[in-house]
Amino acid sequence: MLYSQIIGQTEPKLHLAKMVREERVPHALLFSGKEGCGNLPAALAFAQHLYCSDKKENGPCGVCLSCNKVSKLIHPDLHFVFPIAKNKEVKSSNDLLKEFREAFLQNPYLTLNGWFSEISAENKQPIIPVEESNDILRKLSYTSYEGSYKIMLIWQPEKMNAESANKLLKILEEPPEKTIFILVANHPEQLLATILSRVQLIQFYDCSEKEISEALMEQFNVSSEVASQTAMLAHGSYSEAMSLLNENEESISFLSNFQSFMRLALRFDCGKALQWVEENAVTGRERQKQFLQYALEVFRDCLMYNYGAKDLVRLSGQERQFLEKFAPFVNQKNYERLVEEFNSNYYYIERNANPKILFTDLLLTTNELINLK
Numbered sequence: 001m002l003y004s005q006i007i008g009q010t011e012p013k014l015h016l017a018k019m020v021r022e023e024r025v026p027h028a029l030l031f032s033g034k035e036g037c038g039n040l041p042a043a044l045a046f047a048q049h050l051y052c053s054d055k056k057e058n059g060p061c062g063v064c065l066s067c068n069k070v071s072k073l074i075h076p077d078l079h080f081v082f083p084i085a086k087n088k089e090v091k092s093s094n095d096l097l098k099e100f101r102e103a104f105l106q107n108p109y110l111t112l113n114g115w116f117s118e119i120s121a122e123n124k125q126p127i128i129p130v131e132e133s134n135d136i137l138r139k140l141s142y143t144s145y146e147g148s149y150k151i152m153l154i155w156q157p158e159k160m161n162a163e164s165a166n167k168l169l170k171i172l173e174e175p176p177e178k179t180i181f182i183l184v185a186n187h188p189e190q191l192l193a194t195i196l197s198r199v200q201l202i203q204f205y206d207c208s209e210k211e212i213s214e215a216l217m218e219q220f221n222v223s224s225e226v227a228s229q230t231a232m233l234a235h236g237s238y239s240e241a242m243s244l245l246n247e248n249e250e251s252i253s254f255l256s257n258f259q260s261f262m263r264l265a266l267r268f269d270c271g272k273a274l275q276w277v278e279e280n281a282v283t284g285r286e287r288q289k290q291f292l293q294y295a296l297e298v299f300r301d302c303l304m305y306n307y308g309a310k311d312l313v314r315l316s317g318q319e320r321q322f323l324e325k326f327a328p329f330v331n332q333k334n335y336e337r338l339v340e341e342f343n344s345n346y347y348y349i350e351r352n353a354n355p356k357i358l359f360t361d362l363l364l365t366t367n368e369l370i371n372l373k
């Protein structure tokens with residue numbers, strides 16, 4: 001993994017490279033950031049940089065033997081700890097190392113949900129049990145194979161239970177020599193304050209919509225419209241963007257769907273309305289939520305557009321053209337209620353409401369609201 005393979009994150013990447021270059025690497029670091037922002041692949045790139053035998057100014061060489069081993073997650077001094085679903089066969093990360101390697105290599109922007117679906121444990125509680133801390137101690141007691149650092153990469157340390165976290169704290173308080181702990185966390189506020197005080201924070205940022213959409217176009221060869229629509233819904237997480245794209249492989253057609261909805265809302269046609277409801281009732285909960293969320297984004301942009309804050313309008317291309325025509329229908333009288341309606345429907349969909357009833361009602365209410373002059 002090279003720093004260049006991580007989307008955005010210019011500042012933390014430069015900071016990490018500088019630490020390695022100046023040989024001032026603290027014994028414990030916390031890579032903190034939203035899930036899917038790139039803190040996990042960055043931890044691997046950083047480990048690779050530390051082990052690289054031909055370090056470059058701003059990162060690892062990517063071709064030496066050490067780089068090779070790290071990028072395959074088989075460097076003998078690089079250890080991984082991650083949440084598991086405990087059962088008779090699985091007691092610690094060690095028991096799932098092979099599966100973890102495969103999942104990570106397939107998608108370095110791995111999420112906890114993604115990982116748990118890989119190991120068919122969707123409904124289980126992710127945990128880093130106390131056995132893990134014993135394992136960490138055991139691994140650290142070995143001398144390093146290749147004579148340099150030992151690295152302990154702990155993904156989602158917030159999933160440690162109290163006992164496990166206290167043991168980790170003891171280790172961090174008396175760190176073994178030439179050992180580097182990299183904690184990759186999404187919710188550092190859930191960690192013990194005493195652990196937080198022992199680690200150096202490296203803050204990762206939400207990816208920008210521009211960074212996400214450019215990466216999607218390059219990696220998945222999607223059109224700029226699909227890329228920017230997806231980026232808008234991903235809220236700074238590249239993992240989220242990729243999963244949105246997957247879910248909508250049949251081509252993202254939020255815009256045309258929204259247009260049909262609004263045409264019906266403007267000029268109600270019972271037959272066509274029922275057809276729209278039928279079609280949208282079977283797309284699945286996630287897709288329905290995305291539709292509602294998309295509508296909320298459009299309303300927001302309409303308001304910005306109407307108030308003359310055109311630089312704050314995020315839609316572009318075909319969507320922008322639509323927006324310019326549609327914006328006059330969103331006004332002071334209906335904006336708040338539209339937002340309220342779409343928001344509450346989002347809430348009900350999440351709680352398994354019947355989509356047919358819900359969309360029919362929404363269409364009727366929108367019809368009333370959108371025709372308010």
Ligand SMILES: [Zn+2]
Pocket residue numbers: 051052053054055060061062063064065066067068
């Ligand atoms: Zn190298």
